[in-house]
Amino acid sequence: MSVFAISALKVAAALGLMLANGVIMIYMLRKVLGHLHIRLGPMHVGWKGTLQTVMDVLKLLTKEDITPRAVDRWLFRLAPAVVFVPSLMAYAALPFSDTWRVTDLDTGLLYTFTALSLVPIGILMAGWASANKWSLLGGMRAAAQQIAYEVPLLLSVLPIVMLVGSTNLGTIVEAQQGTLLGVVPRWFIMNPLFWPTFLIFVVAALVETNQTPFDLSEGESEIVAGFATEYSAMKFGLLFLSEFSNQFIVSALGVTLFFGGWTLPWLPHSWYAAVPILGPAIFITKTYLGIFIMMWIRGTFPRVRIDQVMQLGWQRLIPVSLVWIVFSGIVIKVWS
């Protein structure tokens, strides 16, 4: 098969995973939030409501697509694509196992961050093009939030890169093999040097993906639906699909960087080669556990204010991560 056909198949697989993630995560979100509110969530369509989101996708597809009179037509149409494409691109570097990955990029970590940081351009575009004050506020908030937290997000994981000496996500996973004393996994989350790193990463990742308590760009009780207010039907669907997909991406990044990626330390190494599906299964299970925790946070914490978000980013997280880079640099040098 030609290299183009193989590439197209790989992208189609990533696209399929992205769509499946969207459907599964929306169902999961409704169920998790439902049970956190002591109610059942969707129950009627399919067994325990499992077909609810499938039907919702079909419904979105057959809904009238309203383009309000005042909007900037071309930007309004372009924005969902600008949000969707980087979100899909972010799947390219994720290591699902040592053989299951789309590309084996040496700059995988930087590439994934780059893809994620393109998304807010589309959100700002959507907010501006909608010609609606709610949308404009949402888009502007998204841009301000994004630029405030991209820096701590990138800085926070720098100590890991310094220790591993690579930004290849596969290499970062391989550096976390084995156990301490036979039981404790040698995941980076078990290393006290990376605890502040992890905290900054979690906060910055929640902001980057517009998750509660930092969902200011769409805060439904303040600005209706933020940047998505004027969007309807499938354009709205694509915007939200990307949002859920980004949540999967950051969770997968967290699993790769801190929780040993596709490996479990207690399993012998030969198992991964014998059962090729094992690595991806472990990876996706871990990622969904991360997503569950994000949903749990969403159901628990109230939204913060924009000035608090900006203050936390610029005045706390950036200085702390700069200090931590210097500190871990010294520790790593003294250690070795």
Add this chain to the structure above:
Amino acid sequence: MVENVTADHIVLAMFVIIGAIFVPLTLTASRLLAPSKPDERKLDTYECGSEPIGPPWVQFRVGYYVYALLFVVFDIETVFLYPWAVAFDRMGVFVLVEMIIFIGILAAGLAYAWKEGALRWR
């Protein structure tokens, strides 16, 4: 130039191309399946039911601009730090000292911006 293109580059380009095809494809499918009955009220700007007052594209305050300037500085800094971090374990203590000086200069810049009130959200 061309001989440096690897399978990785082709895959990454394919991501952009297929993504850019998929979006209009779904929107076209939606257009074929969905009804279209626009009317005067439906196409109004949505402001929770009240008539929109004033233009939607209002002027935004300059505070955003200061944040953007700071962001450019710190983002470039981060990009400089990544190659350093990758090579970190292969290089001596001198590299660490150099980078501490570099981070120190930037931290001084951040402290100045902080003191001048550029980090305060108004």
